Amino acid sequence: MESPAHPHALAATLRERGMDRAFKVTTGSLYDVVRALERAGWIEARETVRVGSRPERTVYRHTDVGRAEFVRWVEELVRVPGAEYPKFLSAVGYLGALGPEGAVSALRERAARLREQLAGARAEHRRVLDGGLPRLFLVEGEYAVRMGEAELAWVEEIADEVESGALAWPDQGDEPGWARGEDR
Secondary structure: OOOOEOHHHHHHHHHHOOHHHOOOOOHHHHHHHHHHHHHHOOEEEEEEEOOOOOOOEEEEEEOHHHHHHHHHHHHHHHHOOOOOOOHHHHHHOOHHHHHHHHHHHHHHHHHHHHHHHHHHHHHHHHHHHHOOOOHHHHHHHHHHHHHHHHHHHHHHHHHHHHHHOOOOOOOHHHOOHHHHOOOO
């Protein structure tokens, strides 16, 4: 949307802006996406360039149809909450299988890792902002930080509640067999 580019430059820009935290960015898969977008008529080749001894690279730009479709898609994603399936959500549904001590240990370790990730994300966000990129192009980084902060607060709260006994844990004798590690 900012300017025509070749897939390699797109991948570099996405990584530079931290978008690889929001979705997986590989140059190979990006070339596949570019080919699909071109087949759909949403982007078109603008020119082929060569810089020094590097291979030729095709620079693409969006078409009017592609821009309209992109705007429609982004608008829908912003307006309509959709089901997302994070692995962590699945895992906490089975927190009881770890037992109280195991659950606290796992949650505390996750909290420590989240604090490290948040510190890195904040520093990277600040670095890119200080580099002059408009904040509008970095709001997804702010969102990721806020979501990380919310997750960290929840993880610490649950760990504290398990540790203090405020989150009830069934007695070993009352647990179903799977919770005690028994086979079905």
